[in-house]
Amino acid sequence: MNFGFTEEQELLRAEVRKFLDQNCPLDEVRKIAATPEGVARPLWDRMAELGWVGLTLPDCYGGIGLGWVDLVVVLEETGRSLFPSPLIATVLGATALQLAGSEAQQKHWLPGIGSGQTLATLALLESSDRLDPAGIALVGKRDGSEFFLRGEKLFVMDAGVADLFVVAFRSGPADEDISLALVERGLPGLSVERLETMDETKRLGRVRFDDVRVSHDALLGAPNRACPVIARLLDCGAVAVTAEAIGAAEGALDLTVRFAKQRIQFDQPIGRFQGVKHPLAGHYVEIESVKSLLYYAAWMLDQQPAEAALSVSRAKAWASDAFAGLGIDAVGLHGAIGYTWEYDAQLFLKRMKWVRSAFGDAGWHLERIAALGGL
């Protein structure tokens, strides 16, 4: 029995930490977030060179062949730095290919993704904002072995920079008749528009499909069989988002604890007052508890992915609401300085707004826990 990270994983963590400390402190984060693309390509390329983008890809496609537990280590650190990058989107795009792609598709796309040249993303949600198949209205009109996609996707992560979209569409009359397509940027009829996010380090977009042609080769998996793949991708997405959220939560807690030790009011550090120290202790309890849940969920994704849903929901359900509360306390316990644009507390608060709904909010996951628990 061993519920801890290996030496290699701790080493990986230290490496990522050092890289981000050196290259992407929070003032750099602000600069990247203020660019139209929202990505620092030179940093991204170096991360890919270090193997972190292709961490979970098999080595035959230039990856490292590691698992979700290892990826969690990297994501906790990118989250702690609020590092703006398409890492989660790209890893999920690659995961879709690994789960459902043919050998030819994997061979064609995965090496480029692992090397950082190709950015991928999932296009699942629509204006219905539903995670279940019934929420998918984007239609694929069949023409022989091809489909023509019409409709729009919303809340697409890093849509502005993505080269490859994994698109869920409706391909038949039944609720579950959902298929996945690989759609390249630049195809006729495809247009991308940036949505203005509260957290500028996280980009979301709207993708419009105006009779976009999907050839037979661009179908990911068999037609009408995508629901189990999408379900797995949602679990992977929830784990990835929660891992980054844990890092960001620790970043927010560190910032606030440091302030509470230094800030003098009524002739003493405010961290001596129980009105300040008790909420901070409470957030520490939440972070450590979510870590326990999340590490186990990641391990389940690696070992028994078909049984992982309950573990995933437990982690994401707690993270969504608890970390939103931590973001608010991070600002609130600072007092007025925390409210300023210039001070970093607000960056963490905004990150938690993105975390809350990504791949299911607390309500969605709690309902799934209840249902899986026999209620």
Next chain:
Amino acid sequence: MDFNLSPQEEAFRDEVRAFLDANLPPESERDAAFLAAWTRKVRAKRWVGFSWPQEVGGGGGSLMQQVILKEEMAKRRAPPLGTSFMGLAWVGPAIIQYGSEEQKRRFIPEILDGAVQWCTGYSEPGSGSDLASLQCKAVRDGEHYLVNGQKIWTSVAIWAKWMILLVRTGSQAASKHDGITCLLVEMHSPGIVVRPIRNMSGSSMFAEVFFDGVRVPVENRLGAEGEGWQVTVSALAFERSSISEVYGLARQLDGVKELARRCSRAGRPACEDPAIRRRIASADLRIEAMRLSGMRFLTKQLRGEPLGSETSINKLLRAELEIELGELAIEIQGSRGALMKGEGLVPDDGRWQRFALSWPEVVIGGGTPNIQRNIIAERVLGLPKD
């Protein structure tokens, strides 16, 4: 990460399971005769005091074996291993660590055999969370200590035969923790008066204990004079793995879910009410977090790293859950939740009502949530002491 057991650990688990298959009947068939036999059998297996060294009569089980044993017992809802609860939980460990050879010979076998109940004389009317401020006094008089003062909130004092007692023998020279001494006191000693206190659920599990010139032989001092604080703290830290608590909470949650299926709210089963479903799910994930955090802490221990204040994390969660599960069970019952009992009206013979009135046992005894928050804030986050 690897959640599998080693072959040796698996063999031990199989041994425990085989024992349970052979010796543990369904709960409805567990009568007094069964309990007596069970107690003898687990004692013979050396599973009572399983973590204690074999020299003193314990089982000498490894950390991992202790966990396996507890987990298998909890899963099957087995009766406790041993009946001298406080004796096994902290009196025994303190005697093993600080006691003289004579004290070990005298007290440990009785605790293992369940022959003697112990109670714990820590809290006083003026010393609750601030335990080190205690004032119950012992003065040396030849080969005896003369004890005068009062203890309170002493669980099972009414029928305990012995007490582990903290007294003040010296001044609070450098810190409040100085000058405290630990004595082992026979409850039948002249000068001791026990007065039961009725708690809010109506039962009288705890009591006030008065000491008026009670003579305690010096040979019944545990550890050196003035060393009482260390004796207490290290004994309390001795085991405290939360496995049995986690299984206990999971069992209560199963009961709450079942209750939610039976009770009706606004014309539908309570288990269909979205708010109730979310609260149940929320309790479920907290219990699972406790279980998994326990495994993370255990991994640390297995790697030989000392456990710090992490254990306060699960203590806080447990406190929250004890209250929440009781509240949930009452809310699910609607107007019936306001009744204490009532044939045909109140589910489960009022069991949930009593449960909802018993949380202070766990939540306040052994360090209130606010004390746990102080511990985390000061020892983990490094915030200034208040």
